[in-house]
Amino acid sequence: xxxxxxxxxxxxxxxxxxxxxxYYAGHRDAxxxxxxxxxxxxxxxxxxxxxxxxxxxAGHPKIQGQALVxxxxxxxxxxxxxxxxxxxxxxxxxxxxNGEELLSLTTDKGGPYLSRALIVTAGHGAFEPRKLGVExxxxxxxxxxxxxxxxxxxxxxxxxxxVGGGDSALDWTLGLQDTARSPIAxxxxxxxxxxLESSVNEARELESEGRVRIMTPCEVRDVHGDGSIxxxxxENTKTGEVEEVDCEALITLLGFHSHLGAIADWGIELEGKRxxxxxxxxxxxxxxxxxxAGDVAGYPGKITLITIGMGEAAIAANNAIANIRGEKIQPKxxxx
Ligand SMILES: Cc1cc2nc3c(=O)[nH]c(=O)nc-3n(C[C@H](O)[C@H](O)[C@H](O)COP(=O)(O)OP(=O)(O)OC[C@H]3O[C@@H](n4cnc5c(N)ncnc54)[C@H](O)[C@@H]3O)c2cc1C
Numbered sequence: 121x122x123x124x125x126x127x128x129x130x131x132x133x134x135x136x137x138x139x140x141x142x143y144y145a146g147h148r149d150a151x152x153x154x155x156x157x158x159x160x161x162x163x164x165x166x167x168x169x170x171x172x173x174x175x176x177x178a179g180h181p182k183i184q185g186q187a188l189v190x191x192x193x194x195x196x197x198x199x200x201x202x203x204x205x206x207x208x209x210x211x212x213x214x215x216x217x218n219g220e221e222l223l224s225l226t227t228d229k230g231g232p233y234l235s236r237a238l239i240v241t242a243g244h245g246a247f248e249p250r251k252l253g254v255e256x257x258x259x260x261x262x263x264x265x266x267x268x269x270x271x272x273x274x275x276x277x278x279x280x281x282x283v284g285g286g287d288s289a290l291d292w293t294l295g296l297q298d299t300a301r302s303p304i305a306x307x308x309x310x311x312x313x314x315x316l317e318s319s320v321n322e323a324r325e326l327e328s329e330g331r332v333r334i335m336t337p338c339e340v341r342d343v344h345g346d347g348s349i350x351x352x353x354x355e356n357t358k359t360g361e362v363e364e365v366d367c368e369a370l371i372t373l374l375g376f377h378s379h380l381g382a383i384a385d386w387g388i389e390l391e392g393k394r395x396x397x398x399x400x401x402x403x404x405x406x407x408x409x410x411x412x413a414g415d416v417a418g419y420p421g422k423i424t425l426i427t428i429g430m431g432e433a434a435i436a437a438n439n440a441i442a443n444i445r446g447e448k449i450q451p452k453x454x455x456x
Pocket of ligand 1: 132133134135136137138155156157158162163164165168169173174175176207208209210241242243244245246247380381383413414415416424425426427429
């Protein structure tokens with residue numbers, strides 16, 4: 121990095137694709153900065169399924185999500201990329217410096233971050249969990265309200281109420297059986313769950329053993345406690361009955377809002393509503409030296425998988441470097 125903070129490549133988003141792009145850029149001796157809106161690396165994998173196993177990433181027959189992204193980070197950051205966490209990208213401009221046209225990125229908290237090229241690896245956009253419709257719910261954040269299960273140990277011996285009807289809610293009702301206090305309450309506003317039938321059946325079996333309490337069609341109406349959550353009021357929306365349930369950990373797994381946000385206003389042509397259109401042979405968008413890879417990059421026939429994002433990261437990084445240096449695109453093997 122130069123004294124004015126100029127790097128060759130800014131990577132926007134630190135999911136598996138962004139970390140792979142950092143590796144491929146660093147391997148070609150490019151200077152790199154990664155900007156990520158969450159306070160952690162690992163994108164969707166770390167945020168939504170850190171303790172689940174992934175079976176389809178090349179070279180890893182079976183690996184836990186968090187372990188996979190830890191390895192991606194070790195590999196991607198080995199050349200010393202600068203990592204900026206907790207900042208959401210807002211504006212992208214072109215500025216001229218010493219006769220060179222540079223990209224200038226600002227975030228909600230900082231910048232301008234200057235670079236010669238940008239690789240957008242923003243997945244589905246900056247994440248925000250869907251929240252319960254309970255007044256002042258945000259006030260319980262850090263006091264027993266959880267939007268993710270990152271480490272099971274946090275829930276050890278605790279009275280847990282899980283809210284949601286999808287796979288995450290069912291997976292964690294089953295996945296916390298060896299950790300949380302029994303029974304785990306599972307609250308869903310409909311009688312029918314969206315989750316895999318086999319998971320729902322397993323939860324019903326556990327219910328017959330007293331290890332799960334399925335509460336449907338129910339909604340959390342109130343949260344109470346002194347400093348931290350101690351209980352919740354749950355209404356059965358069919359009967360109108362309200363029950364007070366012990367709760368030390370309220371885990372709401374209602375999915376995420378994610379939207380491209382400001383990125384959609386940078387003049388990049390879109391593919392559908394949620395992806396940036398790229399030329400898949402270079403991963404360049406319609407804006408010169410602005411590339412995209414991973415879930416955020418779109419072209420006909422695109423498949424959104426970790427492996428695909430990693431391959432696209434290699435294409436984007438190598439093309440960005442060739443473009444910056446005015447060289448022909450060619451691979452460089454990593455073997456030594
Ligand atoms: C439950 C589940 C299970 C899955 N299982 C598999 C599987 O088994 N195999 C598989 O291959 N794939 C699986 N996937 C899909 C896989 O997780 C994604 O394809 C992969 O995470 C995409 O990686 P990415 O780096 O492109 O994007 P992401 O992982 O989404 O990372 C993008 C990052 O960019 C950040 N970001 C976005 N906008 C901004 C902004 N404006 N400013 C700063 N930062 C920003 C986000 O916060 C995020 O951290 C699964 C997905 C889910 C939800």
